[in-house]
Amino acid sequence: MRLTREGIKDREKWLASGIGLPEFDYESVKDKTKESPVWIHFGAGNIFRALQAPAMQKLLDEGLFDRGLVVCEGFDYEIIDKAYDPYENLSLLMTLGSDGNIRKKVIGSVMESCVLDGSAGKDYGRLKEIFSSPSLEMISFTITEKGYSLRGADGEYTKPVAHDISAGPEKAESYIGKVAALLYHRFKNGAFPVACISMDNCSGNGDLLKKAITEIADGWCGNGCADAGFKEYLNDGTKISFPWTMIDKITPRPDENILKELEDMGVEGLEITVTDKHTCTSGFVNTEETEYLVIEDDFPAGRPPLEKAGFYFTDRETVKKAESMKVTTCLNPVHTSLAVFGCLLGFTKISDEMKDEDLKKLAERIGYKEGLPVADDPGIIKPIDFLDTVIKKRLPNPFLPDTPQRIACDTSKKLPIRFGITVSRYLEGGLDTADLKMIPLVFAGWLRYLTGFDDKGEAMEKSPDPGFSVTDPLMASNPFGSGIKDRKALEELLACKEIFGVDLDKAGLTEKVLKYFEEMNSTPGSVRAVLKKYVNEMN
Structure with missing residues (x-):
């Protein structure tokens, strides 16, 4: 079995192997898409192939829509060469269930794939056709947060952006510059309405x-x-809209074990490749079963009925609440808690941490006991249901090889949002911050992590973090095994609102953090002992 348009015509063989196939008339959809495109997406990576493309296929399979997707890659052109062209825009979606089952389906909703190669490129003419089409309703993006940045670390425009602004739309070189040039082409050729939707996290x-x-x-x-x-x-909001979205779906890099399983089933010609820009890609995508895409319903040109594919459409305030629920209480704080203690205790998979009784209790206490009371409720998703899914299905999923070391990157930038907002809400809402036991334990665990030694007393490589320029000098006088040697330095660090997002002293948490840290920073094994003591102390 080969993943090509011709290869999937042998439907009986694919279906007998337990692999679902597209049910729509491909040639008809392809012709209509070419003539009257509706949705172009920028960012041809795994998240697009695991979320947006399957959603459109659901509409096509059920006869709810008659045109497919166009995808354009503007950063790593090799993705198109390696993961789209050899498979004629098909991909194999491998949905990894927490129950151990893997659902397999060929996704064929992408009708065209191209690169954002600029005015001299071979695909740019087609992109200009698409952008000047009155039928175009949606221009969406998954290009990472960095993709929207026009400036470098020095605060000045990057060279491509500076060039674009001076040279004009016809000579644009930067990613956003070329998108802006295409929108200018739409303006000059009818000024038709369209929605520009960032779907980045x-x-x-x-x-x-x-x-x-x-x-x-x-x-x-x-x-x-x-x-x-x-x-x-x-x-002009009646012409161009920029809706907010909240997206949540874990899509790890292609896994060798999944590839072997496909090969054992008789699927030929797949391979995992790493591009020159370090993108890991393949003809298949492995992903978790849980997914959320909440979108502000602001589409001046209309849109496909994607609510029938599971997307949520609502107002901006609800999108903000959904994002806040995820980031500040029900997912990200739990993730960071497991990252800090997972690194200290020698874990390399989040799913393995959820098998550890102490760490599981930590995750539950952070989410249910301390976060949930102040969680934003978007209405369309109940925070308790979201959190239940995180704790019971997503984090324990052994198929998702997420690591505490990856999540521990840039922790100093995450603490203010993932924990500081919760502490602030306790203060603003008149709640008793004395009830917060696990959040200060995580803060203390992070201080212990900053010593650079794990719970065995062995040197540990810390994940990259721009905050080390601030934390390392202050932690130098409190090395591993010294308890609290320099209290003043620790107090200075804990007073950094840029790191913790709140005045910990005002919140009555400074002494608690110092107490936990002193107990953890004594001898090998003290991190485990302190963790066990306090997660079991709570009712």
Whole structure:
């Protein structure tokens, strides 16, 4: 069995192997998509193939829509060469259930794939056709938060962006510059309405996308490279919208064990490749079963009925609450808690941590006892149901090889959002911060992590974190095994609102953090002993 349009015509063989197939008329959908495209997506990576593409296939299979997707890759062109072209835009979706079952389905809703290669490229002419089409309703993005950044670490425009602003839309080189140029082409050829939707995992993503595009457009209009009306077009909500979204789905890199299983089933020609830009890709995608995509329902040109594929459409305030529920109480704080203690205790998989009784209790206490009382309730998703899924299905899933070391990256930047907001809500809501036991335990665990030694007393490689420039000098006088040697340095660190997001002293938590840390920073094995003591002390 080969993953090609011709290969899947042998339907009986695929279905007999337990692999689902597309049910729609491919040729009809392909022709209609070419003539009247509706949805183009930028970012051809695994998340798109595991979430947006299957959603569109559901609509096609059920006869609820008649056109498919166009996908464009603007960062790593090799993804198209290695994961789309050899399989004629098909992919194999491997959904890894927490019960040990793997659901397999061929996804064929992508009708065209191309690269954002600029005005001189072979695909750019087709992109201009798509962007000038009155039928286009959705332009969506999964290009990571960095994709919307126009400036470098020095605060100045990157060279490609600076070039784009001075040279104009016809010579755009940066990712966002080329997207802005295509929108300018739409403006010049009818100024038709369309929704531009960031589906990246970052707060206020619609505003990030709008700011990036309008900043370049402002430059063009200011120096005469574009008509002044382009700015008005981008800022006219009846013409162009930038909806907010909340996305949540874990899609690990392709797994060798999954590849072997497919090969044993008789699927030929698949391979896992790593591109020159370090993207790991293949003809198949492995992903978790749980998924959420909450979208602000602001589509001036209309949209496909994606609510029938499981997407949530609502207002901006509800999207904000869904994002806050996930990031500040019901998922991300649990993740970071497991990351800190997982690294200290020598774990390399989050799913293995959930088999550990002490760590499981930590996760439950952080979520149910301390986070849930102040969780935002978006209404469309109940926080308790979301948290139940996290604790009982997602984190214990052995098929998802997520590591505490990966999650521990940039912890200093995560603490203010993942824990500081909860502490602030306790203070603002008149709740007793004395009830917070696990959050200060995590803070103390992170201080212990900063010593660079695990619970065995062996040197441990810390995950990258820009905050080390602040924390390392303050932790140097409190090395592993010294308990608290320099209290003043620790108090100075705990007073950093940029790291903890809240005044811990005002919250009455500083002494508690110091107490926990002193107990943990004594001898090998003390991290486990302290963890066990306090997670079992709570009712």
